[in-house]
Amino acid sequence: MATPTGSGQARLGRDPDLAAPGAPGVTQEETRRRNLGAVLRHVHVHGPTSRAELTSRLGLNRSTIGALAADLAAAGLVTEAPTTVRRAGRPSLVVRPRSEQVYTHALSVEADRLRAARIGLGGRILDLREVDRPGGMSTFDAIGPLAGLVRDMQRAVTGDALLVGGAVAVTDTTRDRDGRIRIGGPDEALRAAFEAGLAAGPGLVAGDLADIAGVAEHVRGVAVGTDDLVYLHGDLGVSAGIIVGGRLVAGHRGHGGKVGHMVVNPYGLPCGCGSRGCWETEIGQAALLRHAGREPGGPPAVVEVLRAAAGGDRAAQAAVRQVADWLGFGVANLANVVNPGIVVFGGSLRDIYAVGAETVRRRLDAMVLPAFREHLRLRAATLGRDAALIGAAELAFAELLADPLNVGAAGRSGTGPTPA
Amino acid sequence: MATPTGSGQARLGRDPDLAAPGAPGVTQEETRRRNLGAVLRHVHVHGPTSRAELTSRLGLNRSTIGALAADLAAAGLVTEAPTTVRRAGRPSLVVRPRSEQVYTHALSVEADRLRAARIGLGGRILDLREVDRPGGMSTFDAIGPLAGLVRDMQRAVTGDALLVGGAVAVTDTTRDRDGRIRIGGPDEALRAAFEAGLAAGPGLVAGDLADIAGVAEHVRGVAVGTDDLVYLHGDLGVSAGIIVGGRLVAGHRGHGGKVGHMVVNPYGLPCGCGSRGCWETEIGQAALLRHAGREPGGPPAVVEVLRAAAGGDRAAQAAVRQVADWLGFGVANLANVVNPGIVVFGGSLRDIYAVGAETVRRRLDAMVLPAFREHLRLRAATLGRDAALIGAAELAFAELLADPLNVGAAGRSGTGPTPA
Secondary structure (H helix, E strand, C coil): CCCCCCCCCCCCCCCCCCCCCCCCCCCHHHHHHHHHHHHHHHHHHHCCEEHHHHHHHHCCCHHHHHHHHHHHHHCCCEEEEECCCCCCCCCCEEEEECCCCEEEEEEEECCCEEEEEEEECCCEEEEEEEEECCCCCCCCCCHHHHHHHHHHHHHCCCCCCEEEEEEEEECCEEECCCCCEEECCCCHHHHHHHHHHHCCCCCEEEEEHHHHHHHHHHHHCCCCCCCCEEEEEECCCEEEEEEECCEECCCCCCCCCCHHHCECCCCCCECCCCCECEHHHHHCHHHHHHHCCCCCCCHHHHHHHHHHHHCCCHHHHHHHHHHHHHHHHHHHHHHHHHCCCEEEEEEHHHHHHHHHHHHHHHHHHHHCCHHHHCCCEEEECCCHHHHHHHHHHHHHHHHHHHCHHHHHHHHHHCCCCCCC | CCCCCCCCCCCCCCCCCCCCCCCCCCCHHHHHHHHHHHHHHHHHHHCCEEHHHHHHHHCCCHHHHHHHHHHHHHCCCEEEEECCCCCCCCCCEEEEECCCCEEEEEEEECCCEEEEEEEECCCEEEEEEEEECCCCCCCHHHHHHHHHHHHHHHHCCCCCCEEEEEEEEECCEEECCCCCEEECCCCHHHHHHHHHHHCCCCCEEEEEHHHHHHHHHHHHCCCCCCCCEEEEEECCCEEEEEEECCEECCCCCCCCCCHHHCECCCCCCECCCCCECEHHHHHCHHHHHHHCCCCCCCHHHHHHHHHHHHCCCHHHHHHHHHHHHHHHHHHHHHHHHHCCCEEEEEEHHHHHHHHHHHHHHHHHHHHCCHHHHCCCEEEECCCHHHHHHHHHHHHHHHHHHHCHHHHHHHHHHCCCCCCC
């Protein structure tokens, strides 16, 4: 039987056009933009690469790659130089991202810290500053201190550097001054306020911290090479960055992945969101302290319980097991719904997983459909706290990578930020 | 502040390249393929369209559209003719899909029926045949009868018709002869067996019925225009087709959307999958009969309970409410995870929703985060039983739409199927 190319698949959904009835056509300019973006993205993600390798990796011919690389070099985004290693045949020029010169502002509003970094093309952290975030400080109130960190960083920037974008990762839960947990990811008003407050360079993107940290682990962390992943982030609350087929599940209103508010225990405790028995009430930091018989407290109290468990304290061990059991319960549900190749544990859930991996796994064995379980890897996050900043930089670079010459030119004409 | 084009977004994930570190370049041939596909897809989804309108809809210039349409016409995929309606100015040729000549085989293995259709470009059902599926008939055993239906249909096909693909939608639950429910979506072995059994034309795609019916509702049903949707299908079990950002959530192994095996009730009944308290145990057909105090039975028994509820029977009404309550519970969890714009109820869940919409809505009000709830529409499926076939045809057309001239030519050279 004749089987045309690409048929014979038992899997669905890999065709990006399958469910996209309104796909537009592709113009010549669009083709050029995409190819410039593909070259720049390759060196941004994989580091310095020879023209010869780019030719084979991107499936374009040698002269096209040469022209694209020359255009990117002329725009100041990459450099080209002969490789220092001598090989047989004609030497191929190596294309390098100009990491020191082309950079973004990456910011994070975390449960207890505010952080700001300058991150260069290629994902290099050029500068990083941080301050405490006092309990009760709203996300809007965090704009002032973050703008201060950005101004401090900008004083050290040399004249020919090019700011191409900015992004802020915002945790979706914060604790009010009275200790109550508040829920609410970034919205357009918050983004605009950040943009105004920073008063520097090109536009700003805002997103949920878990989404953004998930992107970071996918592009530069433990989930490289897996296009279907669930990144779980725990701090005061619990949220997820879900990537399906290589793309973030942003949701209809940009708020996908609020997994902390799946109800796992219909007979459970009231949750700050107004519901009852949310996952957060069983695996959040407060749950661990509660199960351990301790007073409510912040991250230090959580660390203490984890240390006690590692040191053999029975009550602490039982508390970690109980949280790990509910952790596995929710992961199993997500696995049956999304069928990820990998689940990554970040933030405080990384610590729970480190101690309670066996308990988590036992839950999965009991609840996840066998066909899914077989191929499901569980991993601790590897980028640690920097994931939010590294992911924010990826977001901030997205526009440059989608249209390198246009954004490069816009940034240059503005000669970067002029701090107030 | 200078804001480059496209920035200023508070939402993530709309950039298809954001989390795709390995995007290849675009060659000229690829550009042409994509544009041919865009034109053909447009008339396939939206019906006959003038060249002028294609020009504005696809963002390509007039001469490019003219050349693309001519190529598609030469390949026998569309016709071009002047519009019959007189307007001012030069008349624009109307491009029409050749629905009678260019077709696919769309098959479905449902809980209690086997169905086969010939569906033409543009989504027109040209022929449809069906037979009962006896309890206990495995999916493999369904191949023979379905191949028979296909042979019958092929006898009526005229010489110049062009078979461009086939797809089969398989429900992921079937009842064994002993009444036990078995779980397992299509895999590569099943797909290959179908392909061999049909022995007709180009390759065959296999997918979960819920995924495929979800695609149908997205492309031609109640969810047109919404790119983030959850389609829920109930028969013996419960499964979902989840579409995010316009793409099906296929999952790491092609098995996304097994929502029937989310555990909603940790203290619930054992499930056929080996777990306990799965959503299926609370909202499947068996649950409705159980709550109504009836003996286990098939679809007729379910219909009887629904009729009794509509007729005022208290016990039946209470049973529907109880199932609707758990239906809302699971939908709320999915909404918090995926943040869809619309949830569509299909199969037996359509009937539950029709009677218990208020109960479902009450659960969502209690459990879904307010920011999500506001924009969430709940709808009954509109394509009914044909959704599986219409969606299967979309899958089967995907290859043609991705590369119209290549697939068209391959189909033609084989002069279509030669039924045994």
